[in-house]
Amino acid sequence: MYIIGGTASKNVAEDLSKELDAPLANTISKRFPDDEFYVRILDDISGEHVIIVQTTYPDHNTVELFLIQNAAEEAGAKEISVVIPYFGYARQDTKFQKGEPISAKVLANLISLSADKVITVDPHKEHILDFFSTSAYSCSAVPELAKYLKNKDINMILAPDKGALERAKQASEIIKCDFDYMEKTRIDDSTIEIKPKKLDAKNKNVAIIDDIISTGGTMAKSIQQLKKHGAKNVFVVCTHGLFAGDAIKKLNNAGCDEIISTDTIQSDFSRVKISPCISPFFKK
């Protein structure tokens, strides 16, 4: 068994290598002066099971994955598993309007062509797995995120909306605290109140947990409201921290006390390693 980490996921590949006691394949990879990607696998991987780890975001990392898959195939790998810590385009999982592509399906299909198995993490919606024409599995980052939160004296885990309640419930069971979801109520034409459906945040340490934080807009509003209602510390927790544009600034300005994400997308806020959620798929 060999592990190959693409540019976007060298960190996760290294961690999996340690956890699975399987070597990282020696590779050369670079971008040409015109920015095209070059990769070469130096080890003899013929007849081997190769695990390729690559987040498919942004777009150039997806093309990189296709090329690494082909390199492994051309080198005679017996089995190719693809680990996608963050699967991009997951939110484009249906035709919301006529004339749109089903982007998640397109990319799942293309990745499947040279993969015997695909593993991804918190894929926004589970039905995305059906888009892969090869065996596809997902794992949840919640246990690892909850483990990290255990030391933070959290009183209450909140989902940003009702649809995400299950994630908050799961985390609360590990942390052993209350859970709830944020509910929007229209007060008048210009005012929308956002607060926990049932619980009172006053003097509590609160964590809001979501799968993806992109621009952080909704999250920032929730933080503001919780602080307004007297919450002590507010933690923002997610699996995939995209933090697009000035998301971090927005969250901080809203009064967020700590931003926590996993390393499916590497950033300064990757406080939790995702590899322990993935490695069980490959343990004998």
Place this chain on the structure above:
Amino acid sequence: MYIIGGTASKNVAEDLSKELDAPLANTISKRFPDDEFYVRILDDISGEHVIIVQTTYPDHNTVELFLIQNAAEEAGAKEISVVIPYFGYARQDTKFQKGEPISAKVLANLISLSADKVITVDPHKEHILDFFSTSAYSCSAVPELAKYLKNKDINMILAPDKGALERAKQASEIIKCDFDYMEKTRIDDSTIEIKPKKLDAKNKNVAIIDDIISTGGTMAKSIQQLKKHGAKNVFVVCTHGLFAGDAIKKLNNAGCDEIISTDTIQSDFSRVKISPCISPFFKK
């Protein structure tokens, strides 16, 4: 028949629309704040022949192409033609060393999945067409480039090396001038002379023609040598102007009098439209 231009090739799509007297499909396209691509085809293209025009360079334009292809497919297009003015990764057309992918083949394969026909321009090597698992054709930009050069009082067309001689010959026949190729001769340990194999450039207007200019390094050396040997004006001509890094500066510093490329990749040097080479494929 409808024509859809991707972000990289709106120009070529518009030109084809005029030449073929076929409408550009109305589309909405944008990048989300996290930089993922969104496209929606607004016209009813069901049962129609759709021509999608998109240069597959850099990588994000390739992903964009996949998504537009899927949007056309999902919208019920009867036939999908893909026009790729510049097909990226064309120079990675074989395993030069063990452990490498055949990048051009990977991308050709993926594009073929949702295409009934593929047209590309000067694909570096013709065997690349075999990588497409659908009908694939190429056209040459040389006639259009030569037409442009006709007004420039060119005395001599040069290929940058022997392998590219055919292109120079073809251009010379249209312009009605001499042709030759640049030959490298090692003079001593530290000196390599580059000059036309047979012809003398002294007091001549010379054009060097190649398919791709990337960093412009070799081209700059050739220009310098030609100027040293007394060439009057030196024109640099290519189909695909990548102009990576400081290529333009290098060419100018070497004494180049004009840089000319087509608009397969749009730049300030796109002096020649590529559409007249492509449109005959779609004319009844």
